[in-house]
Amino acid sequence: MLPYAFVISFVLILFAAILGNKTAITGGSGKVVDSGPNDHIFIYYSDHAGPGVLGMPTSPYIYANRLIEVLKKKHAAGTYESLVFYLEACESGSIFEGLLPEGLNIFATTASNAEGSS
Numbered sequence: 001m002l003p004y005a006f007v008i009s010f011v012l013i014l015f016a017a018i019l020g021n022k023t024a025i026t027g028g029s030g031k032v033v034d035s036g037p038n039d040h041i042f043i044y045y046s047d048h049a050g051p052g053v054l055g056m057p058t059s060p061y062i063y064a065n066r067l068i069e070v071l072k073k074k075h076a077a078g079t080y081e082s083l084v085f086y087l088e089a090c091e092s093g094s095i096f097e098g099l100l101p102e103g104l105n106i107f108a109t110t111a112s113n114a115e116g117s118s
Contacts (some may be wrong), residue, residue, distance in 0.1 A: 010056050015070045018043070020079060035078075041083040049089035051114065064095045075104040082107070090117045 016024035017032045025032065035041055048055035054062040074080065085108040087095060091112035100108055111118035 009060065010058050010063050011060055011066075014056075014062070015066075018070055019074055019077070035079045037078050037081060039080050040110075041080045042086070044086045044088070046088040049095070051091050051093050051094045054087075054089060054095060060110075064099055067095065068099045068101075068102070071100070071104060071106060078087070081105065085109070087111065088118055091115060092118060 013025055013028070016022075017116070020032045020034050022030060022032050022034075024082035033041060045054065048059075052064045054064075055061060071083070071085075074083070083104075083106045085096075085106060087108065088111040089095075090112055091114055092112050093116070096108040096110065097114050100106060
């Protein structure tokens with residue numbers, strides 16, 4: 001769990017935490033996913049969502065294409081062996097469906113399809 005106080009751009013903090021970028025995070029616990037090439041990462045995310053967008057505690061929202069870019073960067077950095085992403089939100093299938101490329105060794109599962117409630 002990555003506990004952080006209210007920050008204007010929680011999205012950037014989440015992305016920095018996933019990427020293991022401690023210098024991009026200020027005012028929190030300093031915890032990030034500090035992983036190496038042999039590590040297995042599990043991410044669980046639960047919030048409200050809509051087509052192609054995930055809710056956050058504060059604005060702005062997480063957009064599917066931006067999240068996929070962060071996951072691609074994490075893969076390119078060679079900082080995991082496998083990554084499992086559990087996403088619980090309405091229409092959460094729209095976050096990965098047709099967007100998550102093969103070959104990243106990421107298993108993503110969602111609570112609903114791209115058009116359904118969770």
